[in-house]
Amino acid sequence: MLELKRLWHLQILEEQREKSLNKRIDPKITKKLKELKTEIEQGQEKLKELKDLYEQAGQLQKHFSQEAQVIKDKISAVSEKIYGGSLQTKQIETYQQRHGDLRKKLLEIEDRELESMQQREDIKQQWEKQKATLANDTRSFKELHQEYLQGKEEIKERANDLAREIEELIRNIKQESMTEYLRLKGKYPNPVSRITRDTCSGCHLSISFEQLKQLKRLEEITYCNHCGRMIFWDPLE
Ligand SMILES: [Zn+2]
Structure with a gap:
């Protein structure tokens, strides 16, 4: 009886381990990370x-500034002539x-220089706005990625804990019971059935009164006469 209880426990741990191995990180997290x-x-x-556009605008501004200077020099030269008294x-x-x-041309060029400035x-x-957005996105990505890694680590740890627990439990189970368990495991994912009232928890069919009586008495492994799972009597308190 105790042996079957251990097998029942083993079955529960194996189910949990299976679940934890199949557990995936929330797909919303991976989707958001990709985005x-x-x-x-x-x-x-x-x-x-x-940055390229900024540099181009800078060059344009410089070009207009140089052009303006050329015109200013020309204006100076013309002014000198006018006021020089030789004309x-x-x-x-x-x-x-x-x-x-x-002067007119200079004003035009200066306008264009201002525009490019x-x-x-x-x-x-x-x-600057774009840079701030980028910094924000990068921070969010790092935080979420950290969460993702942590989640993965937790899943792995849980599976490892269960594996250790299973290993320890198996050490206390007799070889022949284990062989029998594994044989039935090939047939059912849940080869052990706990009888709490009068139905098999595996196939949900009723156990006959005779078998139930036998089950309560017997210490050796008993099988459900419907599905063949190992059954043991363990009423709910
Ligand atoms: Zn059954």
């Missing part, structure tokens, strides 16, 4: 793009006209 990974990769790509009235008019044209500033802001 975050994609977001991080895209975020890095975006940052690189923004005839007619020539002064031409130079003044030229001076006006250059503004553009550069906008890109910088976008870059």
Whole structure:
């Protein structure tokens, strides 16, 4: 009887072990991890793009600034001519006209320079925003990944604990009982049936009154006459 109780216990532990081995990390976690990974990769790509754009805008700004300087130099030269006193009235008019044209052009260039400065500033802001998002995603990924690893470790530990418990229990079970258990295990995942009232917990069929009487008396292994599982009498208290 005690022997069958051990086998019954073994059966429970094996079921638990099976369950813990089949246990998977919540698929929501793995899905979220994948999503975050994609977001991080895209975020890095975006940052690189923004950095390139920032540099381009910088070059453009520099170009306009240089162009503006060239015009300013030209304006200075023209002014010198106008106020130099060496020109005839007619020539002064031409130079003044030229001076006006250059001023107009300078204003245009300066406008464009300002535009590219503004553009550069906008890109910088976008870059900073993108960088903060990326840092956030990276942090979330790390935290979730930690949780994932911990979950995996817990599942492994539980399975190992059960394996140890099973090993210890088997040491206290007679070889012939174990052989019998394994033989039936080939047929049923639950070869041991506990009789708490008058039905087999394996096949749920009624045990005859005669067999029940025998079961309560006998110390040796008894089998259900319907399904052939090992049965033992252990009423619920
Ligand atoms: Zn049965």
